[in-house]
Amino acid sequence: MPAILEHGDQWYIDLSAGKSKDAGTKLMGFSGRVKNPGFMGIAIWYTAREVLEDYAGGMRGWAEIKSIGSQWSRDRLPD
Numbered sequence: 001m002p003a004i005l006e007h008g009d010q011w012y013i014d015l016s017a018g019k020s021k022d023a024g025t026k027l028m029g030f031s032g033r034v035k036n037p038g039f040m041g042i043a044i045w046y047t048a049r050e051v052l053e054d055y056a057g058g059m060r061g062w063a064e065i066k067s068i069g070s071q072w073s074r075d076r077l078p079d
Contacts, residue, residue, distance in 0.1 A: 015043065030056040 004012045025041040028051065035057030042051050052058060 028055075033060045034058070035060050 026044045027039065028042050029039040030052075031037050034052070036055070038056075040055060042055060046054070
């Protein structure tokens with residue numbers, strides 16, 4: 001939010017230019033056996049795999065993903 005207040009709403013909308021018809025971020029929380037649990041705002045054009053690896057740091061140890069609870073559109077989940 002501080003960046004949006006500093007740069008303005010058009011800057012925020014322009015972040016997704018050429019990447020997605022959607023604009024903005026989605027608030028996401030990570031818990032369980034991820035390396036970086038927490039709550040953060042993520043650009044909505046990322047896939048679930050990119051979010052898990054880049055933001056949550058991936059899984060700890062040999063843990064496997066059992067489920068993903070989300071409201072992501074299906075085109076964001078295939079990989």
